[in-house]
Every structure is written in structure tokens, then in C-alpha cells.
Amino acid sequence: MESLGFKQSARIAITELKKTVAEVGNFRTLVIYMIAYFFFIDGINSVTSLAGIYGITVLGISVTALILTILIIQFVAAPCALAFTKLADAWGTKKALTAALVGWCVVIIGALAFAPLQLDAHEEYGIQYDWDENADAYVVVVNSGISALSQDDDEQAWIQEWGDVVPTELNEKITESSAVKWATDDDDEPAPKTLATGSEDRITGFAATIADTRYSMSIDGGPLGNTTALGVDHPTSLGDGSLDFIAVTVRDLVWEPFGMAVFYQFLLLGVMAGALLGGSQGLARSLFGQMVPETRSAEFFGFFGFFGKVAALMGPLLYATLTVLYDSRVGILSIGVLIIIGAVMMRWVDVQDGIDVANAEDRRNRGESQPEESSPQSEDDGSS
Known part of the structure; x- marks a missing residue:
């Protein structure tokens, strides 16, 4: 098979992308899901990419502590991903994914509550x-x-x-x-x-x-x-930021009474994020796969990947902008809003409708006849 040059490959890729975009409107449920995915996956990826920066610059976590947290997360992520698979079998993929997104919102709230203990000794x-x-x-x-x-x-x-x-x-x-x-x-x-x-x-x-x-x-x-x-910019110096009251309140009521240093706070939320990461990403792809026509899976998954790459730009940009205008905690809250939007939109994702549309597209592409729909009269007869 003759290899294609860069220009020819790019031309074919763009043509196929335009074709997919033109036809994606025929898959209403899939479109709703992809918009929801755009928001929540951007929020999730932003949390994972910005956590290190937030930990070091805002909380004063040392590089050694950050590396240790990342290593511990690796041991948590794999078994929890398997646990989410079991949860999807019991609840259904959509409900399991929604539960994971709620968990991510809890992680964001926890990040707002991070507060190094006041210096004493x-x-x-x-x-x-x-x-x-x-x-x-x-x-x-x-x-x-x-x-x-x-x-x-x-x-x-x-x-x-x-x-x-x-x-x-x-x-x-x-x-x-x-x-x-x-x-x-x-x-x-x-x-x-x-x-x-x-x-x-x-x-x-x-x-x-x-x-x-x-x-x-x-x-x-x-x-x-x-x-x-x-110093005014020391990690323990709180009170001037728009959302610092959250961190101050939690520090007074939880962190200081339990003597929980900021490293352990960061580790606790890091482990929770690690537990959610593999499951949420895997479930997101699994749910998408259920609503994609088998005969066009490569095409749609390529578009899915492209969509995810585009989404990756918004979260860090939003965080950086609001951090400059306000502070880092407001920036983190904006990431949480992205996940909340995606989670709310999941309510309008009718998975069964998406599966039915995908099956109909497969039958059309394979030249198979569509199943006959029952007439209103026959339905009435059957219900009487």
C-alpha cells in the first residue's frame, strides 16, 4: 500500500473531520454527551495538571512531599478503577460516571479548604x-x-x-x-x-x-x-482572598483540632482524586463507546479524542485568568464549575436512545432492513 504524504494525510483527516461534524447532528444524545464530556473532562484534566502547581505555590508543599503523594496515588488508582467497573455493572455506566463526577466536586471543595496550620513553635x-x-x-x-x-x-x-x-x-x-x-x-x-x-x-x-x-x-x-x-504571601497567611474564609473555617474546626498538617490534607485529597481518576476516565470512554455506531467507531473515537484535546485548553486558561484577577482559590473553584456543568448535563443523556440510534446507523451502513415499528392500532390492541 502506497504511503501518504503529510499534506495528503492532513487533507484526508480534515475531510473526514468535516464529514463527522456535518453528520454528528443526527446523533442528538451523543452530541449532548460530548458537550457534557467537554466540560467535565476539562475540569478533571485541569485538576490533575494544576494540582502540583497549586500544592507548591499556594500551600507550600515541598517537592519531595509532592513526589511522595504522586507515588502513593499510583497504588490507589488501579484498584479503584476496577472498583468503578464493578460499580458500573451494578448501577449502570451513566450512574457510576455521575457518582464519580460528584466525587470530583467533593475534591474541589476539599482543595478550597486546604489550609496550612498556623505557625506555633x-x-x-x-x-x-x-x-x-x-x-x-x-x-x-x-x-x-x-x-x-x-x-x-x-x-x-x-x-x-x-x-x-x-x-x-x-x-x-x-x-x-x-x-x-x-x-x-x-x-x-x-x-x-x-x-x-x-x-x-x-x-x-x-x-x-x-x-x-x-x-x-x-x-x-x-x-x-x-x-x-x-509575610502576607506566606501559605499560612489567610483572610485576604475572596474564598479564604472557607480555608480559615475548616482550619479552625478540623485541621487544627486534629493536628492535620497541610501535607496530610494534600495527601488525603490526592488519594481521593487518584481513586476517581481512572474510574471517571474509563467510564467516560465506555459510555461514549456504547452510543457510537460500531461501523463508524474509528471515526467517532477520533473525533472524541480531538474534542478532548480542544477541551484541555479551557480549564488552565480559566484558572490562570481568575488567579490573576482574584486568587488561586477562585481559580480552583472555576475548575469545579466546569465539572458541575458536565455533571448536570448528564441528566439529559438518554443512554438507551443513544444506543438505539447507533444500532440504526449500523444497520443502515450494513444494508440491513430496519425493524418494523408497531402501529398505534396494534399497540392499543396489545395494551387492552
Whole structure:
């Protein structure tokens, strides 16, 4: 068989796509389902793709904790996908898929309620100053979970201005500028720095600048003992966002009474998302397959895949836009709205009608005769 060139292949693909689009209106139920799919699969894919960014930038999750969560999710996803298959056998594919979508809405609500516990002990703060009696000076070190210094010019200018009272070193990975990073020892652990005697005024000045940053600091012992500072953009600093009241309320009523750190909150919702992911995606394809004519399955599944690729653009764009305009929690809520729209539209998906239309199309393509419909008179006779 002669191979086709790129242009010829593209021309055939576009022609077939136009043909499918032109005829898809004949499959009313399938169209409704695909629109619902457009919304809910975009929301689901957006959650999975943005979870890492949200965890690190908003919640302050470390990269190590994020990787650990992803690994744990893998062990949950496979057995739960099988469980959803059993559920589909018992309830039907549509009901099982709808249940999965409701579960995703719960995950979104849980994400809005994520809230790092308020800092309490000195060791929980990002930048820690400890008084050394022998040196008659402060020793400063950063917490191992502190956020890395950004290469942003403003943050670099700020930290370098106070380089004499913070533990930083040249970032050798950045060759185009003299950027710095938090100092580490040979084992890549935070390296302490003993400050010069009489640095108290500089430390006080540095503490005053923390409020405009995403960091926290604490001073233990010495003339400045029991001093703390918290940046407005620190993960534990809540209250200014439109939806922060949700996180604050849940933190006060649930997370803090149970001592549940944000990593365990993230892990809990991550495991739940992993449990839903395989099942919801598999059920979505299964339901689509039931309503697709067997004689045109390749054509329709190709269109289905194309539809999913197009849908993948909307969620991240919506999240990014609303995060810039408001904050990350509003962005996450917008993803939940997409899933809710898809779940609500599932009410109008008549699966049996979709199957009947697909079977009729198969009979037409195979040249088989359509089954005769009973006349109104015969129906009346049968019901009497």
C-alpha cells in the first residue's frame, strides 16, 4: 500500500473531520454527551495538571512531599478503577460516571479548604535566629521546607540587600546573573550562619521587610527573643482572598483540632482524586463507546479524542485568568464549575436512545432492513 504524504494525510483527516461534524447532528444524545464530556473532562484534566502547581505555590508543599503523594496515588488508582467497573455493572455506566463526577466536586471543595496550620513553635518558621551565648551573637538558619528563592529581580534584590543577616550563597546553576540561593552544606542540608556581634539592628530591619514577602522568621533568645514576622504571601497567611474564609473555617474546626498538617490534607485529597481518576476516565470512554455506531467507531473515537484535546485548553486558561484577577482559590473553584456543568448535563443523556440510534446507523451502513415499528392500532390492541 502506497504511503501518504503529510499534506495528503492532513487533507484526508480534515475531510473526514468535516464529514463527522456535518453528520454528528443526527446523533442528538451523543452530541449532548460530548458537550457534557467537554466540560467535565476539562475540569478533571485541569485538576490533575494544576494540582502540583497549586500544592507548591499556594500551600507550600515541598517537592519531595509532592513526589511522595504522586507515588502513593499510583497504588490507589488501579484498584479503584476496577472498583468503578464493578460499580458500573451494578448501577449502570451513566450512574457510576455521575457518582464519580460528584466525587470530583467533593475534591474541589476539599482543595478550597486546604489550609496550612498556623505557625506555633520556633522551629516551624522559615528563617530562624537562635542566640549563641558563647559567640554572643545570633546564628541564623533556614527551615528545610522553606520555599526556594525566586530568580525574580525584586526578590533577589531584596534578599541580597540583607545578605549579611541571612544564610545565602551564590547560585552556581544560574550563570547569566549573580543570583543567590539559601546556603546548604555538603549534604545539601540548610547551612547555619553565625552573624557578627551587634547585628541586632540589621536583624530588626530585616524583620520589618518580611511582611511584604512570602517568608516567615522567628528569633529565639538573646535581646530580640520571642520576635516573629509573617509575610502576607506566606501559605499560612489567610483572610485576604475572596474564598479564604472557607480555608480559615475548616482550619479552625478540623485541621487544627486534629493536628492535620497541610501535607496530610494534600495527601488525603490526592488519594481521593487518584481513586476517581481512572474510574471517571474509563467510564467516560465506555459510555461514549456504547452510543457510537460500531461501523463508524474509528471515526467517532477520533473525533472524541480531538474534542478532548480542544477541551484541555479551557480549564488552565480559566484558572490562570481568575488567579490573576482574584486568587488561586477562585481559580480552583472555576475548575469545579466546569465539572458541575458536565455533571448536570448528564441528566439529559438518554443512554438507551443513544444506543438505539447507533444500532440504526449500523444497520443502515450494513444494508440491513430496519425493524418494523408497531402501529398505534396494534399497540392499543396489545395494551387492552
